[in-house]
Amino acid sequence: MNARSFEALDVPDVVSVDAHRSVIGTSVKRSDLLGKVTGDAKYVADMNMPGLLHGKTLRSKIAHARIVGIDTSRALALPGVKAVLTHQNVPRVLHAGSPHPRSASVTCDQYILDGKVRYWGEGVAVVAAITEEIAEEALGLIDVQYEELPAVFTVEDALKPGAPLIHDRAPGGNLVLDPVVFARGDIEKGFAEADLILEGEYEGGRPTPAYMEPNVCACQWDGNGNLTVWISTQTAFMVRGIMAEVLGLPLHKVRVLVDHMGGGFGAKQDLFQTEFLCALLAKETRRPVRMEYSREETFLGGRTRHPAKVWLKQGFRKDGTLTARQARVVFNSGAYGSHGPGVTIVGTSAMTSLYRCDNIHLEGRCVYTNSPIAGAFRGYGVVQTYYALDIQMDEAAVALGIDPVELKLKNAVREGDIAPSNHPLIGHGLEDCIRRGQQEVGWAALRKRPRDGEGVIRRGWGVGCEMHGSSAYPGIKEQGNAIVKMNEDGTVVLLTGTAGLGTGAHTALAQIVAEELGVAFENVSVVHGDTDVVPWDIGAFASHTTFMGGRAAQMAATEVKRQLLDRAAKQLEVDAGDLRVRDGVVTVLGMDRSITVRDAVCAKKGIPAAQFVGSATYHPTKSYSFAAHFVEVQVDTETGQIEVKQVVPVHEIGKVIHPVGAAGQIEGGIQQGIGHTLYEDYQIDLRTGRSLNANFVDYKMPLSMDMPPIRTVILETAPDPGGPFGAKGVGEDPIVAIGPAIANAIFDAIGVRFRHYPIKPEQVLQRLAELHASRSPE
Amino acid sequence: MKQIITVNINSEARELAVESHRSLLDVLRLEAGLTGTKKGCDVGECGSCTVIMNGKPVNSCLVLAVEADGAEVLTIEGVQRSVDEPHPLQENFMKCGAAQCGFCTPGIIVAAKALLDENPTPSIDEIRFALAGNICRCTGYTKIIEAVDRTARELHSATQGVAA
Numbered sequence: 001m002n003a004r005s006f007e008a009l010d011v012p013d014v015v016s017v018d019a020h021r022s023v024i025g026t027s028v029k030r031s032d033l034l035g036k037v038t039g040d041a042k043y044v045a046d047m048n049m050p051g052l053l054h055g056k057t058l059r060s061k062i063a064h065a066r067i068v069g070i071d072t073s074r075a076l077a078l079p080g081v082k083a084v085l086t087h088q089n090v091p092r093v094l095h096a097g098s099p100h101p102r103s104a105s106v107t108c109d110q111y112i113l114d115g116k117v118r119y120w121g122e123g124v125a126v127v128a129a130i131t132e133e134i135a136e137e138a139l140g141l142i143d144v145q146y147e148e149l150p151a152v153f154t155v156e157d158a159l160k161p162g163a164p165l166i167h168d169r170a171p172g173g174n175l176v177l178d179p180v181v182f183a184r185g186d187i188e189k190g191f192a193e194a195d196l197i198l199e200g201e202y203e204g205g206r207p208t209p210a211y212m213e214p215n216v217c218a219c220q221w222d223g224n225g226n227l228t229v230w231i232s233t234q235t236a237f238m239v240r241g242i243m244a245e246v247l248g249l250p251l252h253k254v255r256v257l258v259d260h261m262g263g264g265f266g267a268k269q270d271l272f273q274t275e276f277l278c279a280l281l282a283k284e285t286r287r288p289v290r291m292e293y294s295r296e297e298t299f300l301g302g303r304t305r306h307p308a309k310v311w312l313k314q315g316f317r318k319d320g321t322l323t324a325r326q327a328r329v330v331f332n333s334g335a336y337g338s339h340g341p342g343v344t345i346v347g348t349s350a351m352t353s354l355y356r357c358d359n360i361h362l363e364g365r366c367v368y369t370n371s372p373i374a375g376a377f378r379g380y381g382v383v384q385t386y387y388a389l390d391i392q393m394d395e396a397a398v399a400l401g402i403d404p405v406e407l408k409l410k411n412a413v414r415e416g417d418i419a420p421s422n423h424p425l426i427g428h429g430l431e432d433c434i435r436r437g438q439q440e441v442g443w444a445a446l447r448k449r450p451r452d453g454e455g456v457i458r459r460g461w462g463v464g465c466e467m468h469g470s471s472a473y474p475g476i477k478e479q480g481n482a483i484v485k486m487n488e489d490g491t492v493v494l495l496t497g498t499a500g501l502g503t504g505a506h507t508a509l510a511q512i513v514a515e516e517l518g519v520a521f522e523n524v525s526v527v528h529g530d531t532d533v534v535p536w537d538i539g540a541f542a543s544h545t546t547f548m549g550g551r552a553a554q555m556a557a558t559e560v561k562r563q564l565l566d567r568a569a570k571q572l573e574v575d576a577g578d579l580r581v582r583d584g585v586v587t588v589l590g591m592d593r594s595i596t597v598r599d600a601v602c603a604k605k606g607i608p609a610a611q612f613v614g615s616a617t618y619h620p621t622k623s624y625s626f627a628a629h630f631v632e633v634q635v636d637t638e639t640g641q642i643e644v645k646q647v648v649p650v651h652e653i654g655k656v657i658h659p660v661g662a663a664g665q666i667e668g669g670i671q672q673g674i675g676h677t678l679y680e681d682y683q684i685d686l687r688t689g690r691s692l693n694a695n696f697v698d699y700k701m702p703l704s705m706d707m708p709p710i711r712t713v714i715l716e717t718a719p720d721p722g723g724p725f726g727a728k729g730v731g732e733d734p735i736v737a738i739g740p741a742i743a744n745a746i747f748d749a750i751g752v753r754f755r756h757y758p759i760k761p762e763q764v765l766q767r768l769a770e771l772h773a774s775r776s777p778e
Numbered sequence: 779m780k781q782i783i784t785v786n787i788n789s790e791a792r793e794l795a796v797e798s799h800r801s802l803l804d805v806l807r808l809e810a811g812l813t814g815t816k817k818g819c820d821v822g823e824c825g826s827c828t829v830i831m832n833g834k835p836v837n838s839c840l841v842l843a844v845e846a847d848g849a850e851v852l853t854i855e856g857v858q859r860s861v862d863e864p865h866p867l868q869e870n871f872m873k874c875g876a877a878q879c880g881f882c883t884p885g886i887i888v889a890a891k892a893l894l895d896e897n898p899t900p901s902i903d904e905i906r907f908a909l910a911g912n913i914c915r916c917t918g919y920t921k922i923i924e925a926v927d928r929t930a931r932e933l934h935s936a937t938q939g940v941a942a
Contacts, residue, residue: 039814262881502879
């Protein structure tokens with residue numbers, strides 16, 4: 001175990017090229033943490049509501065079936081039961097579980113409840129009762145008769161001619177959408193020019209986000225036809241939009257409230273059946289109803305990462321130059337489309353970049369199966385495809401006899417290269433990350449170190465790279481919105497629609513506003529999480545919040561600053577252009593005259609207090625963050641156990657707003673990525689579709705004993721003019737780069753190449769035995 | 779069928795009528811109004827519901843409320859020193875960024891307090907071991923371990939009369 005002590009506050013190394021700023025770039029005390037550490041912060045399950053009823057969901061124990069009969073009479077007769085809903089008595093409105101507005105990737109393929117079930121664990125009925133126990137008991141009294149249908153669980157089976165169709169919709173054949181193709185140049189020519197051609201199949205398992213707060217929502221109608229929804233969601237406005245649409249209400253009749261939420265990692269963007277049902281139960285009973293998932297339900301009715309298969313072929317010249325890249329990617333969407341189209345497009349198109357190549361042909365498919373629903377999850381399709389790409393780069397380095405880091409540097413995307421979004425890249429972020437990591441770990445010396453090819457315990461180093469867009473633009477035509485108000489004492493309120501996923505994003509936004517306005521961070525508060533009050537926001541995903549919400553907040557603050565300086569200019573009898581504001585004081589440039597912000601705003605004799613309001617909408621450009629992870633692993637060749645010994649993640653994020661918060665994103669992403677690569681796989685029985693490990697004992701995640709030391713380095717070498725003070729996203733990258741870095745380090749340690757995750761001890765032992773057998777004389 | 783139990787919760791004697799099948803977790807949250815203790819799994823796998831009962835950290839979801847009759851229970855609400863004075867663990871969790879979404883945080887702070895009560899000078903490995911039953915999905919644990927380590931050092935320095 002790597003013990004280390006923490007003498008000084010463990011802030012990441014930040015390599016800054018920017019001028020000094022007073023608020024951003026400092027790790028101010030997060031404004032939401034006092035409530036969280038004292039237990040005072042209220043999550044949806046903590047709210048006390050008079051007359052509250054508890055809703056519970058009956059889930060299918062068959063993977064694919066038609067419901068031919070459903071009898072709820074015994075459940076309704078149970079004392080304490082107030083309502084039971086089935087597909088026979090809820091509105092039948094076809095809708096998308098992931099309703100991104102103005103997006104090509106919306107898949108309308110689900111009903112609140114349907115007369116058909118498409119996976120083991122799908123909701124078929126709900127009960128509201130006075131206690132959770134009575135609701136549970138009532139579920140057992142509902143009699144559902146199924147006519148079982150043939151089911152398919154793998155993409156291969158689902159794509160076979162004559163396979164049972166899970167949905168009756170275009171394009172048919174169990175495809176969620178028509179195959180997507182990204183091509184440039186001429187791959188035939190590219191492969192013809194290659195000295196080395198590599199091809200391989202890579203496979204990603206089924207990790208789940210496993211956020212600590214189970215999904216929860218509560219609904220109440222006010223008697224005048226207005227619905228209030230308290231919910232743990234990343235996308236309050238999408239919840240409002242789709243609930244209004246499905247329930248037949250105008251938007252102003254639905255108010256969605258989100259305060260604290262216990263993590264989401266992407267998956268809490270979807271609607272999970274229960275939101276609609278909770279509202280309908282509340283309507284029918286005329287009482288507030290809350291529906292909380294059990295931990296098991298977060299697996300059954302939650303969302304997973306898309307299991308994926310990536311066939312990848314690349315051509316290289318002897319000097320390492322890439323000449324061609326061809327790939328076919330198949331994502332397993334599970335029973336519904338959810339984020340299948342978005343993940344397929346983002347994950348497949350990501351392979352146009354990272355490592356330069358002029359001749360590219362990539363095909364992405366997304367396939368329905370009778371499996372748990374795959375949805376959005378941090379890394380969004382790119383975890384799967386960059387795992388393949390980065391491992392194959394490592395394979396190529398070995399085959400060409402080139403240092404893998406040098407091969408990656410040689411091919412790393414650079415300024416002006418066309419990004420997956422079709423925008424030119426800004427800066428040399430990837431190259432900077434790789435070079436910095438090389439220095440940090442002393443890569444040259446590591447390459448030359450004596451190797452132990454015989455010992456029981458063997459160590460190896462590997463590198464994984466990543467780039468990820470900030471915001472989902474242009475795939476989704478999103479925007480950032482903000483309203484900033486200055487109170488008559490000079491304090492400031494930011495109204496933002498961005499969600500507080502737990503990342504500290506609202507603190508970052510307040511820092512941005514404080515910096516722009518020249519006031520103290522403590523003088524800025526943030527109002528969020530009320531769709532009736534705050535401006536529209538698409539939601540907290542795709543590294544959107546700091547980049548888009550932050551830029552909009554900065555723009556709105558700029559407008560307030562203009563109003564403030566106009567008023568101060570009158571009081572100081574100077575031109576507003578000669579004023580600047582810093583640390584709460586407006587000063588006249590070049591003169592010894594000043595006025596505090598508070599004095600400039602507040603009421604004076606004959607002058608009323610000012611009300612400054614600025615609002616802004618930001619239409620984005622596209623921006624990319626970069627990362628390179630250097631990882632050391634240890635493999636026990638007798639037990640097959642793999643241990644990550646240390647990680648040096650280097651991230652280029654434009655401008656760091658809150659160093660400790662940014663490092664926290666990186667460390668948390670690494671934890672999940674280690675889990676993906678070595679342990680986590682939500683499994684189903686491939687004969688019945690039954691869930692096998694829907695709990696935290698059998699679904700293995702890294703715990704405090706499993707985490708290695710992480711030495712984070714943050715670079716600010718490629719600030720983006722589109723981001724607030726140059727800032728870009730940081731949430732997505734770390735979970736992507738860590739995976740191939742571990743797989744490459746395992747190869748370095750034991751000479752065995754794994755092309756899948758999770759890599760399990762028994763597989764290590766098996767492959768070592770095969771290697772040993774192949775080397776032994778006949 | 780309800781039973782009356784007397785529990786000392788956060789230094790306050792409480793008399794509660796509880797059903798015999800109810801967990802201490804549910805009684806704390808629903809009857810005592812102490813919702814700082816979280817339900818992350820309800821089956822003893824995640825540690826979010828950790829409280830200190832008679833000096834030992836327990837998963838309150840695995841303790842029947844009737845078993846707590848006569849016991850002393852400390853929940854997250856009882857950890858801070860006064861209304862305006864958070865416990866040094868709480869201060870350091872904020873300072874180090876050891877909480878993100880905050881859902882596991884009460885259980886982890888309580889588990890860490892139980893550790894420091896028992897062992898004021900834990901090694902890094904002892905901290906990691908003490909928190910092995912508490913799942914955090916946001917932080918990677920790095921900053922949590924840092925916050926506990928800092929707190930132990932600060933408290934130890936204070937009791938030794940050495941400047942921190």
